[in-house]
Amino acid sequence: MVFRAILISLFMLMTCAEAATAAGLPANFDLEVEKALRIEHHWRDPIIYQFRGQTVSGSWRSETKVKDLKVVSEATVKGTFIDGVLHARQQVIYNTYLLNRETMSLPQNYPKGPVNRGILDAVISGQVVNGNQIKIHFEQRLTRSQSIAADHRYDSKGNIVDTVFAFKDAPITEKKPTVMDFVLDLPVDSGIWYQNAYFTARGEKDTKLEWALDRLSGQMDSLSGSLMNGKLDLASSQWASIKASLMDLKADLARKSETQVSLVGSPARKAIEHFEKYEKLSQGYVKLHKTALSQNDWFNQHILDLKLNFMNNVMKVMATSFISWTNVIPTDLYAGIEGYSMQTSLFALPRTLASWQEQASKDASILKDQKRTIMMMGDYARYWSKVAEACVRENRKIHDHYDRMRKGDVLAFASRIQQDISGLRLGQ
Structure with a gap:
């Protein structure tokens, strides 16, 4: 029991130290990353990572024209931002089209849609530094490439009697990922003095309130563990107790006009x-x-x-x-x-x-x-x-x-x- 208590104490110290790196950030904010990624397109939607509590998401479209080709891409980002640490994945699905088909000598049954398509997958990691910036590492790989290919049909003498065009997987020859490292400024709110997975507090600091938020956060962690282990009877009693404490907290905050607390996460x-x-x-x-x-x-x-x-x-x-x-x-x-x-x-x-x-x-x-x-x-x-x-x-x-x-x-x-x-x- 003593050893377990020491481990719990160390965990709480580590959690507090990590949370400090993200202190001062609003619960919801957006980061514009297109300039950092140095991507040039014919046109594009803004490339924005949307931070909402502990989740990160984003989506945008772009179009690039190179000689007789047009590449249309759709990108999505999904991940987490917990205690100042960013973990996310980005996927880009692209389709390549021919711009001047009418001037090309294409077979009559050649498909009219894209001639090449593929998927680019990226791993994104980041860490809040200096309290007001986030350092991001971006690694992207081509994970699938398909091109229109001719599939010939032969007679018994080996003569081509028909040709069918269809997408076929192309070998991935790219060995190294595209790697980028960049630093972005964060919209730090100096009024925030308490922040974790469940609560954000700003305004006048209140030590007694801080203790109450710590206690409530610990109860929510315990409830989260009960749910993860399928202990519903225990989880039900825990949630009843937490709800009662949240109502007490709400009544207490009604008397504190200089302090604001937001519930930003769920157990x-x-x-x-x-x-x-x-x-x-x-x-x-x-x-x-x-x-x-x-x-x-x-x-x-x-x-x-x-x-x-x-x-x-x-x-x-x-x-x-x-x-x-x-x-x-x-x-x-x-x-x-x-x-x-x-x-x-x-x-x-x-x-x-x-x-x-x-x-x-x-x-x-x-x-x-x-x-x-x-x-x-x-x-x-x-x-x-x-x-x-x-x-x-x-x-x-x-x-x-x-x-x-x-x-x-x-x-x-x-x-x-x-x-x-x-x-x-x-x-x-």
């Missing part, structure tokens, strides 16, 4: 975000399961085709196709999810396949070895079958977790807390 936030992450993970497994079944079917069908009609032109099409299959596997399905564990090699491509795939990407001539190529395609089919099985197994884990956590009951109670808080105004 239900972590539980809601926890299930949101699990739900996203579950949806990812469902999507990957469907993909794995279709790829397994694709390989099994083409193995027979190749045994009957093993031609170089068919192999060229295949070289473009199966070398990029593994691009459909998300690399961050389970990143940042508390309490979730899995085998890191769950979706790893077998070493023999990975080696052969790398050789084929560098020298397509090895595909002329009919026996080995067909054997490898059989391995691919079995690999995707195992991926499908793994998706079912991992999704079962998630739903077992839902049952243990009493997901429906916890979310219903968390929603009730959110409604109570949204309708509560502490004072001036």
Whole structure:
């Protein structure tokens, strides 16, 4: 018990030290970052990160024209800003269009939409420095690229009888991320003297009020822990006590015209975000399961085709196709999810396949070895079958977790807390 008390004391000291780095900031503010990112476009919406309590978000569109191409992009940012620390992810989805199609000799059935599309993913981290600035590190990578490609149909003599155009994954050749570091000024409000995940106080400082806010914040942390562990009976009694304390606080603040306190956070936030992450993970497994079944079917069908009609032109099409299959596997399905564990090699491509795939990407001539190529395609089919099985197994884990956590009951109670808080105004 003594050791646990020491750990709790250290944690509280660390939390207070971190919170101090963000003191003086309003609960809600916007940061304009387009100048810092040094992005040049034909036109663009303002690039703004919106800080709302402990969440950060943003969205904008842009258009860039280069010679005969037009690139239209849509960007989104989502993350957290807790105790002066920023963690966020940015995703840019872009589509490239031809500007002068009428002057180009394009086939009649060439698609009229975008000719290239892709996704840029960025990790954003930041830390409040000097009390009035935030230092931001930005790393962006191209994670998916697709281009319109011709898929030829051949007769028994090897002559092209039809051509179909469709998007196909292109190899990601970009090795290094785009890295940027910059510092932005923060809209510091010198009137704020207390701030944490739940409360902001400004105006005349009140030591007794500060103690009351600390006590209430500790109770909210305990309630958050109860929700995260599915202890609803305990959570219910805790919330009843907290609500009574909040009403006492409101009555006390009515007599303090020089001090203002705002309720900026909810003890239900972590539980809601926890299930949101699990739900996203579950949806990812469902999507990957469907993909794995279709790829397994694709390989099994083409193995027979190749045994009957093993031609170089068919192999060229295949070289473009199966070398990029593994691009459909998300690399961050389970990143940042508390309490979730899995085998890191769950979706790893077998070493023999990975080696052969790398050789084929560098020298397509090895595909002329009919026996080995067909054997490898059989391995691919079995690999995707195992991926499908793994998706079912991992999704079962998630739903077992839902049952243990009493997901429906916890979310219903968390929603009730959110409604109570949204309708509560502490004072001036």
